[in-house]
Amino acid sequence: MSFDESGQIIDWLAESHEISDDGLVYSFTLREGLKYSDGTDLQAADVKFSLERNIEKQGPIMLTAPIASIETDEEARTVVITLAEPYTPFLSELTGFAAGVLPSDFGGKSEEEFFQSPIGTGPWVVSEWDPSGDLTFVKNEHYWQEGKPLLDSLVYTFIADDNQLLQRLSAGQIDAIETVPAANAAEVDSNEATTLISGDSWAIEQIFFNTQKPEFADVHVRRAIAHALDLEGITQATTFGTARAATSLIPPSIAYSAADAGFELGYDVDAAKQELAESGYPDGFTATLLIASGNASRAQIAQIVQESLAQIGITIEIESIDLAAFRERFRAFDYDFMLNSGQSDSPDPNGLVTFQADPEGFSNSYWTHYTNDEVTALMHEGRTTPDGPEREQIYLDIQRILAEEVPYIPVYYSSTLHGTTSKVHGLEGLPNASIRFQDAWIEE
Helix, strand or coil: EEECCCCCCCCCEEEEEEEECCCCEEEEEEEECCCCCCCCCCCHHHHHHHHHHHHHHHHCCCCCCCEEEEEECCCCCCEEEEEECCCHHHHHHHCCCHHHCHHHHHHHHCHHHHHHHCCCCCEEEEEECCCCCCCEEEECCCCCCCCCCCCCCCECCCCCCCHHHHHHHHCCCCCCCCCCHHHHHHHHHHHEEEEEEEEEEEEHHHHHHEEHHHHHHHHHHHHHHHHHCHHHHHHCCCCCCCEECCCCEECCCCCCCCCCCCCCCCCCHHHHHHHHCCCCCCCCCCCEEEEECCCHHHHHHHHHHHHHHCCCCCCCEEEEECHHHHHHHHHCCCCEEEEEEECCCCCHHHHHHHHHCCCCCCCHHHHHHCCCCCHHHHHHHHHCCCCCHHHHHHHHHHHHHHHHHHHEEEEEEEEEEEEECCCCCCCEEEECCCCECCCCCEEE
């Protein structure tokens, strides 16, 4: 399964699927003639092998659906998956990166041998890879979509300097850039030689509180900070109009977003002072805001947060460290509060809610240690309730509670920003920030 530019789930290697009325049995019929990039046939048994391996590996994007059994029929090209109980996000989970199909038993190789020279069913095949330089792909001659990809080869080049990146794009020395800096989006859009491709994403820039710290365990402190920040102003100043100020955890590009529900606390300095007065720290305190270095936007947000909180008596010190150390620190709960982003990998609200509000999950509520039994119960209910008004109310209730208790402050909903020369057509940006190149072509 996969999803399109708007995040709608679509059949991919399966030509069709059916779900039983009780939500327990998912029946997939594979497309006829599917082959791997080395020309060998894709079998229904490969799907079973790949899903079972995903569950066994328990990686960061693992399948969490309660799969009871997987039955295959090679002649009918069917895969029938039975769940132990209804699990509404299942189709969405199958669109994830880790749900790709591999040959059973790695085609007779060891796992290590296979991944040294992998094969797959995608439109491209790795041709050359310099770990410190370019990554080159060539067309998969056995790709299942006839006539695609349209280009013969694709070369990924790493360019660290944004100015050099934009100059090379404008000069036509490169055909496309994966991420256009927000500060340069208008420039790329208005230049006749270049094209800006933007769309809604599933990413949210956020402020996360370590609720193990006494100050941030106090809900009045968290609410005071939420009231003290002008998110509209922060968003405009740091994203140059390319993003929308956030009002809920789930972005509008995912179903059941409460972005327009009015649950957010809102910018109100007097209310912020009142919340702080009701907290255990009425005279304020000093805390450290942790950010990763090398991100100009976050550095700017941090300065605005520092200035804003000074108005209500909270002194903020900004600690900027390299990305690797940043990740080590927050995953060890060694921080007061931090700037970071949340990202859904699939189009169902369960993924983002689980990652950011599940004290039982591996991220421990995105390393905030936030625990709310009502949210946890609603989260479990949301997974088993069929899509419709009842499920929508569950996720609205979750977002309302999170807005009131503020374990994190959603700052803005990011947009996907890709750039090409004006000669490039058909490049498709997806809401998880990935790019689909199979329909891309270059005008002569």
